[in-house]
Amino acid sequence: MRMYSLFIGLLLSLVCGLAGAQGTATWIWSPGDFEIWLSNRMQAQRVERDVAWPPFWRLYNHQPQVNFIRQVDLAAPEDIDIAVEGIHNVAIDGRFVHGDQRHVRVPAGKHTLNLQVYNAASPPAVFVQGRTIRSDASWSVGPRPGAPTAHAAHWNLAAPDTPPSGYRLPTREIPAVAVTRAEGAILVDFGRETTGFVKLKNLAGSGKIALYYGESKEEALSVEGAETLDRFTLADHRGDFVAPTSRAMRYVNIRFDGGIHIDDVALLYEYLPVAHRGTFKSSDDELNRIWDVAQRTLELNTREFFIDGVKRDHWVWSGDAVQTYLMNYYTFFDSDSVKRTTWALRGADPVDMHINTILDYSLYWFIGIRDYYQYTGDADFVKSVYPRMTTLMDFVLARRNANGMLEGLPGDWVFVDWADMPKDGELAVIQLLFARSLEAMADCAALAHDDAKAATYRQLAADLKAKIMAAFWDPRRQVFIHGRKDGRIDPLVTRHPNMFALMFGYLDDAQAAAVRRNVLTSDTVPKITTPYMRFYELAALAESGQQRYVTGQIKDYWGGMLRAGATCFWEQYDPKVEGVARYAMYGKPFGMSLCHAWGASPLYLLGKYYLGVKPTQPGYAAYVVEPDLGGLAWIDGKVPTPHGDIAVYADAKTIRVTPVAGQGVLRFTSASAPRSDGGTIRRIGERRYELALEGGKAVTVARTK
Amino acid sequence: MRMYSLFIGLLLSLVCGLAGAQGTATWIWSPGDFEIWLSNRMQAQRVERDVAWPPFWRLYNHQPQVNFIRQVDLAAPEDIDIAVEGIHNVAIDGRFVHGDQRHVRVPAGKHTLNLQVYNAASPPAVFVQGRTIRSDASWSVGPRPGAPTAHAAHWNLAAPDTPPSGYRLPTREIPAVAVTRAEGAILVDFGRETTGFVKLKNLAGSGKIALYYGESKEEALSVEGAETLDRFTLADHRGDFVAPTSRAMRYVNIRFDGGIHIDDVALLYEYLPVAHRGTFKSSDDELNRIWDVAQRTLELNTREFFIDGVKRDHWVWSGDAVQTYLMNYYTFFDSDSVKRTTWALRGADPVDMHINTILDYSLYWFIGIRDYYQYTGDADFVKSVYPRMTTLMDFVLARRNANGMLEGLPGDWVFVDWADMPKDGELAVIQLLFARSLEAMADCAALAHDDAKAATYRQLAADLKAKIMAAFWDPRRQVFIHGRKDGRIDPLVTRHPNMFALMFGYLDDAQAAAVRRNVLTSDTVPKITTPYMRFYELAALAESGQQRYVTGQIKDYWGGMLRAGATCFWEQYDPKVEGVARYAMYGKPFGMSLCHAWGASPLYLLGKYYLGVKPTQPGYAAYVVEPDLGGLAWIDGKVPTPHGDIAVYADAKTIRVTPVAGQGVLRFTSASAPRSDGGTIRRIGERRYELALEGGKAVTVARTK
Structure with missing residues (x-):
């Protein structure tokens, strides 16, 4: 059975490889064009009762003209069929083809094909099908003939008679x-x-x-x-x-x-067809129901793009999306949806307002791309979107104050959370997100071989982190304070900066322990009431090994929604509010969304911090499996990766892992010396052990608690 | 009769004033959007036989979402009818109007109306008609609700059931x-x-x-x-x-x-309906036919935009357009066509290539806006387009070489003229156009109250002019040399830099005389064979009083085309080529355009340098009339201005001028003391006299030659 799976895997990977090289043709376009156009179409459908309500932020348009360019080297003349969205011409080596522009013979030898396509109403796109010449990612695009500037984008729309503008969800x-x-x-x-x-x-x-x-x-x-x-x-x-x-x-x-x-x-x-790859079962039926309802919540919000909620907005919001990306890596692993959403959020140039008008949402956007690379290893996408990363970061950098920090300027919405707290001046949480964004930029610049900028961003991030600690870390109280306005420190403590600092790994062990003690598990700091921020709060706690506490929190909060009759998870949940009043928000009796993507975070928490699977090198080139029962008797599930699904079972006595290709490491605890049916167990600390995993080779560990 | 005309003029001006304030409604859009969209539609119609050939440069798209914003202060509630291109909503003071969004009651008092319009396929546009609230230039537009960033644009499309995307020439x-x-x-x-x-x-x-x-x-x-x-x-x-x-x-x-x-x-x-305001008759029938055919040529090329030629491209080319603007000021005075063409040429942001890909064509674009302001006095338009002037100039400035000069970089087309001459390295003519562009930027920045940038551009222009004289003026030969490459001067002399320097007034009297003698009237310098560059050559000659020579040139060159059977003027004309070979160009037997806008320059030359009418302050707030017979027995014509048409008749003994409002001055020569039937003649030099004109009051001067 194991050998059989491996064989199938190998076969699939070969077939997919072929598909990329000279397999099925697909509609192609200039990167971002289709995504911008489709997201506009989707988002403009929002209504508030009988009123149309397109997004209130800057919308961009696609480029009305694109040249599609391909170098070919043919052993024999080849006939190609061309489908186009728009007015077009075909040139071979810079000379127009006269006559039938949809059935063209390309002569033998080395040639440059150029398809110039104009379309004001929807993105210029082409579908080319020949024996060896087929439209796919091997084509380039550019604003003028014969001068490629980027790789063509696609989304496997493989029917020549269904052009991109005709795309509909099934x-x-x-x-x-x-x-x-x-x-x-x-x-x-x-x-x-x-x-x-x-x-x-x-x-x-x-x-x-x-x-x-x-x-x-x-x-x-x-x-x-x-x-x-x-x-x-x-x-x-x-x-x-x-x-x-x-x-x-x-x-x-x-x-x-x-x-x-x-x-x-x-x-x-x-619906958008997605693969249900990630799974989670445990000894706790309520937790299992939470996972199932969370998966349903995420699935409904995974459409043309990751949207915030299915009823009200179905807009694409960056802060929401960046969480759904993470949930997605533990369920569907639908990379295309992350890429489409990233393009849609960003739009085009020039930038004159923050993504969704929200300062923090611009910052999350950068972080989401770094996360994407970490989970998928898809450097091509990072290179493709990098030019738009730099122009958005230019916009952000130009808005720093005299201290080099970000605060809300006229036209900016500083959201952070629905929580009632001061949002003007220099918020610690915003500077932390800014530092993390600069680190993301540095990593992505390096991937795009923009070494000079990589160094600049790296330095900016380091400088900013030092300033953050100096300004917002209160050494006496051992907490991050909320912010500073007009040079004056606000002694208020909120969970937000503390949990981000912890999660980003910006704290030393003593600081981390203090934050956990003084803020995250303290009842004196105001509670968080949105699943949105509970995502980060619980992730920060799990990041520092508090799974048992997190289990209780999940059962209490998400379980509370289930007990209140939820069939999907909500935009906001306050256990103290009961009856129909729960559905009110924004001053409207049914203003709240009862199926909100950010409600699905248990998918991420349970996959990453209980099954314990996470990439340690981009695209799971290396990864760890570090199961944590979090107080449960047993857990059992799968986590998708680019190389297949990693299966994990754990109880107090047994851990069983079916790993995938890549440098996998199983880490676990045991009270006495553990045993395994394969590999070599290495002791790495007090009651802590490690075992190198071998792709495709299941291993069972016997341990004691 | 005179009083009657004045009365009509006054009445019209009041009515038009009212029309602006609360007269007829018109479709409105965000500045540039309709122009970009319409120019794409028009230009994409080009074919080369059976091949579609949209322009090969970067095309931009309109913004898919625009908010239309108007502050109102109503004595009583008012019902407004709304027509829209796109999906829309209406908000009053930030609150949505529910129910019928096309018939809305605005309550009495002060309110902010916001119409949010989304339209991916064609420019978002609205038409609003109420008793006092009507869509017109008094509305503002912006990318987000309630935040205006610019005045709405329009083109007097006054039929609510014919939206802008339905616009067709009659x-x-x-x-x-x-x-x-x-x-x-x-x-x-x-x-x-x-x-x-x-x-x-x-x-x-x-x-x-x-x-x-x-x-x-x-x-x-x-x-x-x-x-x-x-x-x-x-x-x-x-x-x-x-x-x-x-x-x-x-x-x-x-x-x-x-x-x-x-x-x-x-x-x-x-056709585009235009007013035939400018006229020209003279004692020379051939010259009169030249003027008529030139007018026909210009009229056919004045369409949705000023195009280069009616047969082949009908694309919008900046170098061509900037000449047609000047011709237009002496014929139709159709300001809207200049504005539309200026927007269309520029497109939107970000800029990643020169207008039409041509370095010199970007530079002409700035100059054309300064010309427009000089002739029309329309500061509103300059302010409206100024943001796109700055972004194009940023692009240009970023491409200077280490000497602060412009030369062709990869992707740039350095056109100058079809003439066979070196076009790489630092061309003197390009630097002259660059200096003139910087002067135009300085003037326009001042109009837009961007004083800091105005000073910067002024200084850049002054520095560049000094560098130009140092690098390209040959003090020994008393000519501008053609250019410099890799630091090495090319001793070649071409007419181009010499005529631009003369026309721009960059030379002192001695230098100007030398350029005239050593270059412009010299047979040893290669002749110009395109009407395009003959425009500047003859303008430069006329600028320094060589009308008699220019008359001969016009009769010879344009008369030559008439004798060859032209019914419009051509893209290129070489008297030495005969028969069907005349129609060949670009390696194709009928590649040449026989109706090319740049062929119509006699309209400008005869109006400006023979009838002698030109604004000396923007919008003809002040102007001169300086008739020059150029060797003809008499000339008689009209020149349009924003204040009406100035009529001029001149022969050796008589000058008759019907002036318009504004500080007009008649300048003329006379061998003996002249007389007039009005005003006071002032002697201003040897045989030279001046007479202040009074708006609407015709004056006749008797003189001797």
Whole structure:
């Protein structure tokens, strides 16, 4: 069985390799163009009841003209078929091809192909299919003929007759779980949070129909309060009627005129196909349900892009997205979704406002790219997006104050969290994110062979970190204080800077212990009430080995949502608020999102800090498996990597790991000398052991607790 | 009559004033957006026979989202009707308007209206019509709600049901002048160069039709050589057939299958409506015909934008356009066309290549804006475009060499002229254009109240001019030499730097006389063979009073084209080339454009240097009228200004001027003491006199030669 898996793996990798070199053709475009265009289309669909509400930040457009360039060296003449979105011409070695521009013969020998494509309305894109010449990542793009400046981008859109502008998420029909009828009204329950196009089956008659969508039953029944709704007027309709816009809901309240008859209601569930690679089971059923609901939450928010929530915004928010990336690495490992989202968030140049207008969201964007590289090892993407990293960082650097720090300037939104706390002046948490961004820039500059900038960013980061410690670390109280305004220190302590400093590894052991003691596990520091910031809080705690405490926190907080009836995790949760009041936010009775991506963080916490799998070199070239039961009797799951899934089982006496290629290391604790059925166990400290893993070779360790 | 005209003028100005404040509504957009989008659409229509050929330079796109913002202060509630291109919402004081978003009631009092509009495919635009609230230049635009960053732009598109993306030039039907029929063929002569949609009247039958367009009969008859053609296949067609694309032609050669019958052929002449304000007549009939044909040439090339030529490119080229602007000030005075063209040439940010890829064309662009301000006094436009002036100048400044000079870098096209001469290294003519551009930047920065930059540009210009004189002025030969490469002077003398230095006023009297003598009127310096550079050559000569010489040159060169059968003026004309060979260019038998905007320069020369009218303060706040007969017995014409047309008649004994508002001055020569029927004549030199003009008050001067 093991040999068989290895063989399949090898075969797949060869086939994929071939696919890259001369396999299936795919639509290609200039990097970022399709992503910008598609994210605009998706985000512009937001409504607030009957009002269209596109994002309020700067939107960019695609480039209206792109040249697609390929060097070829043909043993024999080759006929190529060309599909194009836009007006185009074909030139070989700088000379136009006359006649049929969609079926071109390329002569034998070395030649430069240039396809010049103009399209104002949607991204210029081409699909070229020949025997050896096929549009794929081996093509280049540039703003003028014959002068490539970047590699072409693609997303495996492999149907020549479905161009990128025609891209739609797939759908499949799902039935209602419960249908309640009354005079001129049908209330449908789909059983759990979902998203798609409501289908009214065999609708007959004329008149008005209104659909009131609800993530809760109360919302659907609130004709005046439902956040999303659709209204239609039908004339003598016969047959199925499908609402033209995809909406999020668990319930839909259908109100219709007397002249209308509806046989049944279903949903065309709209989804991005993703692989369910990551798994997690444990001895705790509640925790298992939390993991499942978190996975559902993430899946619903993984669409054209990683979105914040399925009901309300379905906008792409950087702070939210950067968390979903991390969750994704422990579930779907869908790299394409990270890349698309990164392009979409960034847009194009010139930069005149922060991503989503939010200062901290620009900073997260850099960090997300470094994370991506660490998990995937995809240096090509980093090189591709690096020019837009530098222009955004130029914008950020130009906004430093006299101290070299960032604070909110006119037009900036300093978000940090929904928590009620001062947000003006120099916030410690912002400077920490800034330092981390500069480190990310340094790493990415090095990857892009921009060594001079790499050194500059590295120095800026080091200088800033020194300033941060000097300004915000309170040596007497042994905590990070919240911030400084107009040169005056605010003695307020918040969890935010403390947990980021801990998580980023900016503290020595004594400082880390103090932060844990004085802030993170202290009841005197205000609690965090968004899953968004609980992500970092719990990650920081787990980072320093507090899994047992984290287990309790997860069961308490996420378990609390489940007990309150959640079928996905929420934008905000305060256990003290009960009943329908839980759904209120932004001054609106149903303003809160009940399926919010940042609610899914247990996926990341359980995968990284319980199964304990994390890359130590980019793309899992090296990795550790360091299982931690966190107080549970046993844990069992899989973590996806670029080389396949790592399976981990652990209980007090046994650890079993099926590793993948790469320099894997298993680290574990044991009260007495452990044994294994393969490899050599090395003692690395008090009760601590290490075992080198061999790709594809499962190993079982017997230990004592 | 005079009083009556004045009264009408006053009335018109009041009405127009009202129109600006609360008159007719117009579609509005973010400055540059519509112009970029429309110029892309127009330019992408270029074909080379059956090959689409959009421009080969960087094309930009419009912003996909714009907020339209207006502060109002209403005595009573007001209903407004809203038409929009795109998805939109309406907010009053930051709160969404729910319900009908196209008919909104604005409450009494002070409010901020915000219309957020998203449109990926064409520029976001709005049309708002209320009793006092109307979309016009009083609105602002910005990338985010409630934060205006610029004034809205418009072009008096006043029909709410015809949005900007639906804009089309008007057409009117004109008949053929001669129709020659043969079996399956019709050759049509429209009598002169024209442009539009060929209309095949009462076409019946099925089969193939091909249209071969020709600016010459030879081109139309050359099925293999015609630069433009269209092919159609019709099935059982009945009725008129109109070709879907506007083309330029004098002739069209229609070839069709036997199964097709065509009753007659006409043209839907496509044109931009312009006012024929400038006029010129003289005692020389040939010169009068030259003026008329030049006007026709300019008119055909004045379309959505000023284009280079009607047949081949109809692209927007900066060097060509900047000349047409000057011609336009002496004919149509169509300011909107200058503004549209300026936006279209510039595109958006960031800048990564020169306008049209041509180094000199970036420089002309700045100069054209300064010219525009001088003729129109429209400071609002300068302020509006100033941000894009600075970003282009940043690009230019970043490309200076160690000497602070410009030379062609990889990717740059150094055009200057089609003339065969060295174009690498530091060309004197490029540095002169650069200095002039910096002066233009300084002036425009001052208008935009960017005083710091104004001073910087002023200093850069002064420094550069000193360097130019030191490097390129040969004190021994008393000429500008052509250039310097790798620090080595090329002793070659070309007309180009000499004529620009003279025209820009960079020379003292002795140097100017030397340049005239040693270069401009010298047969030993290579002649100029493009009307493009003859524009500057003759302007430089006229600038220093050589009108009599210029008259001969115009009659010789432009008269030569007329004698060769021109109905518009050509891209290039070499009297030594005869017959069909004249039409060849770019290695193609009919590659040359026979209706090229830069061929129309006599319009400018005769208006500015013969009628002698030119603004001395921006917008003709002050101006001179300095008639020069240039060897002719009499001249008679009108020059348009923002305040109306200035009429000038002059012969050896009489000068008659009907001036407009503004500080006008008539300057003239007389052998003996002159007399006038108004004002006071002042002697200003040897045989030279001056008379202050009074707006609207015609004055006649009697003089002797």
